[in-house]
Amino acid sequence: MIWPVAFAELRPIFDWLYDMVSSTGLPEPWLSVVIYTGLGAMMFGVLAVLALYLVWWERKISAHIQQRFGPMRHGWHGWYQTIMDAIKLLQKEHVDVATRDKFVFFWAPVMCFVAAFLAYVTIPFGEGLIVADLNIGVLYIMAVTTFTIISLLMAGWGSNNKYALLGGMRSAAQVVSYEVPMVASILVVVVFAGSLSMVDIVRAQDGMFYNWFIFRLPFGPIAFLTYIVAATAEANRTPFDIPEAEQELVAGFNIEYSGMKFAMFFLAEFVNMFTVSAIAVTLFLGGWNGVFLPSWFWFLLKTFAVVLLLMLFRWTYPRLRVDQLMEFAWKFLVPLTFANLILGAWMKYAGWYW
């Protein structure tokens, strides 16, 4: 049996699928390959649809903030508008710049898209609902989410466009800078949970809501806030959306992309937003912990709440300038998160916590 973990609520379905695959009589290594591929495809499908719906959601939220209706034509309140958009983008012609770097230009959106999905291997969607509970889960997530910037740099370089290059360079500088406070604020949680495994971190927050790391005073709220700020920058969203600042760089790194290649960047951005929210929920908001309702429901509820917060940022705040962004990261966030980390570590050592 190769299941790494138990799928509590969805067990019967997975068992049925497993039986179906294993009844074909495949020998063992191939059986694992088939099952993991199927699992990956399932995850991919769910997240792609989720990203489409986040796009729709963002459009509705921005519309209501701005006293508009947003999409209204396709179905109830335009619920399949983004699906139609995706179909349209699939049909569109790919316009490639003649002077592009072919290899880099082609692989940048693919890489961006794949990198966005890799993090979901270790995100616990519910009790036991995780693809692989790696014992270095947090480290793994930090590693693969940073992958995105390589793709943005590739897009900026490969397009052979000055605006795109500026956008790519900006995003590289930004993500590298904000990675530091992000990791430092996550480390506080790791110190307290005593584990890098995502499941162990959620288990450390069992019980009532005051056990969540965000409510562990005084370091918890600070770590959460610094994480959210860094995560907003990591997901390239306003007020830190300088890589694609449309008023300065027209569209930044994706200026030369069209059709589905553009859509891959676009969807990856929304998947990334969901990723950082899911990590925030797992690390600070108790993950799947909650009462009465199923664990995956609680997880999704909390994640959508954090996503909503990020969306409200976007439609309320102006954009920072690139040097102010760097100053904010290095002169304010980094010292703050490291001081917080030291404080947390000291409290853990002294035993002043519950």
Place this chain on the structure above:
Amino acid sequence: MPDLRTEEFVVNMGPHHPSTHGVCRLILTMDGEKVLKIVPVVGYLHRSLEKICENRTYPQCIPILDRFEYVTAMSCNYVFSLAAERLAEIEVPERAEYLRVIMLELNRIASHLIFYGVTAMDIGALTPFLYGLREREMIMDLFEMTCGQRLTFNYIRIGGVAKDIPAEFIPYCRKTVSVIREKLNDYEGLLNENPIWLVRNKNIGVLPPDVGIAYGVSGPSLRASGVDYDLRRDDPYSIYDRFDWKVATRSNGDCYDRYLVRLDEIKQSVRIIEQALDGLPEGPVKAKVSPNFKPPEGETYARVENSRGELGVYIQSDGTKKPYRVKTRGGSFNQLQVLPVIGTGGLIADLVAIFASLDIILPEVDR
């Protein structure tokens, strides 16, 4: 480690660029993010309006000049009518003067509301744009019910206005100005104290008053530098001297002050409109002007304060029904001239903020 070789590169910002407010092209020499040199290239929107006017009769020039500065087309109507009236020494009826003031100030508010939204959008806040346009929409409704047009009005004519306002105008106008006065609090609450807005605008693109005057900058952009100069008060035209209002000034001359001055001007315009509505007399709205309007030989220059500074029209008449020469002067042209002076040395993001805060629109630059 060998020295890294760096080089400057040239970026064409525009003519198709989201934040050049039309079709302005700026040739930027950049060192990474830093702007080393700015060369504005104008003329993409040149429609040769001045030359066209030479082949039109005087009343026919007014709709042409609507296109000169279409964000505040009322001022363009007005300034040409003013020049023609000065040439021919036409007395304008009282009611027409009041209606002109109401329309001019409404149009000024509409223009500043666009400024508010577009500036916020250039700095990255997308929501204020919709808020600004929402209130502008009420003003557009007022114009529509008056003259049937929403952008290029052809309403203010030589000798008065085209026609009287409809009965529902006055209550709707009162409602509009009270809504704007109320919503201004929302606007200010959304941006004025926002820390990101402050760091993006404070001490950015400081325009010293002497530089501003040397380059011919006028209007709110100059008043933000502390120059207390407003043509409505200093070169009085129409009936502005009858109303109680103040010239809005600020002292720092940075992007933030230019933004604040325009918000203050909206408040003053609201005051003027309310007083004008209270004092609106009955009577005719147009002096008798022949369709074959022929001013005597001579020349004149009329100037008014519009939302972007001094808007002037110079007319040379040879006594026929067509002007011999028409020359226009718009505030945006001078503000675009001063852009390289105050924008060089900053980052590209600052340049966008400065461009927005100077409130440059391209039809006025290119004519």
